[in-house]
Amino acid sequence: MSTRNPQLNRNGELTHLLTLEGLPPAIITHILDTAEPFVSIAEREVKKVPLLRGKAMFNLFFENSTRTRTTFEIAAKRLSADVINLNIGASSTAKGETLLDTVDNLCAMNADLFVVRHSQSGAPHLIASHLTTTGREHVHVVNVGDGRHAHPTQGLLDLYTIRHYKQDFRALTVAVVGDILHSRVARSLIQGLTTMGVPEVRVVGPRTLLPTAVESLGVRVMNDMREGLRGVDVVVMLRLQNERMKGALLPSAGEYFKHYGLTSEKLALAKPDAIVMHPGPMNRGVEIDSPVADGARSVILPQVTFGIAVRMAVLSIVSAA
Amino acid sequence: MTPDALPDAEAALRALVERMRGAVAYDAALVGIYSGGAWIAERLAAELPGEHKVGYIDVAYYRDDYEISGLKSNVRRTSLSFDVSGATIVLVDDVLFTGRSVRAAINELFDFGRPERIELAVLVDRGGRELPIEATYCGVRLAVARELSVVVSRDPGGTLSLAVEPASGAA
Numbered sequence: 001m002s003t004r005n006p007q008l009n010r011n012g013e014l015t016h017l018l019t020l021e022g023l024p025p026a027i028i029t030h031i032l033d034t035a036e037p038f039v040s041i042a043e044r045e046v047k048k049v050p051l052l053r054g055k056a057m058f059n060l061f062f063e064n065s066t067r068t069r070t071t072f073e074i075a076a077k078r079l080s081a082d083v084i085n086l087n088i089g090a091s092s093t094a095k096g097e098t099l100l101d102t103v104d105n106l107c108a109m110n111a112d113l114f115v116v117r118h119s120q121s122g123a124p125h126l127i128a129s130h131l132t133t134t135g136r137e138h139v140h141v142v143n144v145g146d147g148r149h150a151h152p153t154q155g156l157l158d159l160y161t162i163r164h165y166k167q168d169f170r171a172l173t174v175a176v177v178g179d180i181l182h183s184r185v186a187r188s189l190i191q192g193l194t195t196m197g198v199p200e201v202r203v204v205g206p207r208t209l210l211p212t213a214v215e216s217l218g219v220r221v222m223n224d225m226r227e228g229l230r231g232v233d234v235v236v237m238l239r240l241q242n243e244r245m246k247g248a249l250l251p252s253a254g255e256y257f258k259h260y261g262l263t264s265e266k267l268a269l270a271k272p273d274a275i276v277m278h279p280g281p282m283n284r285g286v287e288i289d290s291p292v293a294d295g296a297r298s299v300i301l302p303q304v305t306f307g308i309a310v311r312m313a314v315l316s317i318v319s320a321a
Numbered sequence: 322m323t324p325d326a327l328p329d330a331e332a333a334l335r336a337l338v339e340r341m342r343g344a345v346a347y348d349a350a351l352v353g354i355y356s357g358g359a360w361i362a363e364r365l366a367a368e369l370p371g372e373h374k375v376g377y378i379d380v381a382y383y384r385d386d387y388e389i390s391g392l393k394s395n396v397r398r399t400s401l402s403f404d405v406s407g408a409t410i411v412l413v414d415d416v417l418f419t420g421r422s423v424r425a426a427i428n429e430l431f432d433f434g435r436p437e438r439i440e441l442a443v444l445v446d447r448g449g450r451e452l453p454i455e456a457t458y459c460g461v462r463l464a465v466a467r468e469l470s471v472v473v474s475r476d477p478g479g480t481l482s483l484a485v486e487p488a489s490g491a492a
């Protein structure tokens with residue numbers, strides 16, 4: 001087993017995107033720079049460029065997500081790739097086929113790219129190393145959420161959005177608020193922020209929703225939201241993941257909103273030009289109040305637009321490796 | 322070719338302006354291919370009579386060598402501030418070699434609309450075509466060995482110059 005980063009090929013190029021952990025800052029910057037001109041393709045009469053013409057991208061979603069699957073589909077189509085969506089729940093896996101057998105079968109159909117979401121942490125990594133050990137280096141894997149582990153393209157689009165509005169990462173204080181425990185979005189974002197040199201990343205939430213060793217990610221842990229928002233440049237609200245909650249970690253959604261819901265009154269503690277982000281889908285009245293979500297400092301919808309450009313960048317970079 | 326045998330880029334630009342004057346439509350849009358072509362399109366717009374809108378095109382997404390060379394890192398935004406449909410467009414490039422960049426640029430233009438006419442203006446035609454593409458207007462012709470590349474640069478004052486260097490990659 002080699003010790004090199006499994007996301008990089010022999011020439012140090014990004015060939016799979018599995019996690020932001022351990023990714024060199026130069027590669028993250030390259031992805032963000034590559035995304036920038038892709039934003040304007042949506043404004044053309046023909047919203048498409050021929051970069052990935054003839055490539056077949058398979059959306060392998062072992063866990064549901066309409067939004068992420070759709071944004072990858074749009075990104076791939078704007079690059080002229082062919083997109084095949086597999087409804088895994090209703091297909092071979094349900095009949096007992098293993099993950100790697102599914103991958104082998106799709107490779108026999110000449111897949112070029114796999115976009116993978118799985119409830120098990122490490123599933124995309126397993127596929128990537130299987131492709132390497134079976135000599136299929138021309139096939140690429142993009143992780144779009146594995147268990148509680150990582151969601152690197154969401155982390156990258158958050159970084160893109162922050163850089164778009166705030167330019168210099170090295171002068172920022174960022175607060176990530178809410179259900180950190182269940183959030184692969186938070187984990188990827190925190191890794192990205194620290195890699196890009198953000199001097200202060202705060203995680204804010206109730207003790208029951210913070211992982212035990214969260215400080216090891218290089219963040220400041222704060223349980224009081226008002227304290228946590230004081231003087232920040234960026235507020236990232238996380239969705240309260242009801243469907244992931246096992247057992248009573250919280251008294252009620254109403255109680256949660258009272259302490260950790262973002263209201264105009266709490267946002268007033270942040271810097272006057274602070275931006276508000278949310279990875280979606282939002283629970284209005286649970287983690288965020290409507291006047292904030294729809295307010296002047298919300299950049300939640302630009303995040304979605306930038307997300308397509310960032311995914312185009314990732315697809316076009318790994319495909320060329 | 323030795324450096325002192327190279328023609329002067331500013332003289333080539335003056336020759337190009339003279340060939341275009343009176344021949345190019347008074348309202349033709351000048352679309353420069355990044356980066357050298359963009360500089361030349363701006364100079365032509367300033368020096369030619371008529372009303373010439375300037376546009377910029379980066380052909381990175383339309384190149385035919387993506388599989389070989391990947392995507393370059395500093396892609397610029399293509400920006401065409403006029404309606405391509407029905408427009409007379411002069412594509413402008415610094416050096417015409419294989420013709421592949423021009424092919425890519427023509428394809429890209431058609432994704433913005435259906436132009437009335439497309440012409441091609443180049444500062445230097447160095448020969449070596451791999452596609453049936455020729456310049457409508459040309460500043461100077463050079464015979465240069467295939468393994469060398471002809472590079473146009475611009476100093477901070479805006480003056481253009483020509484150099485011949487060992488090729489670093491794709492033409």
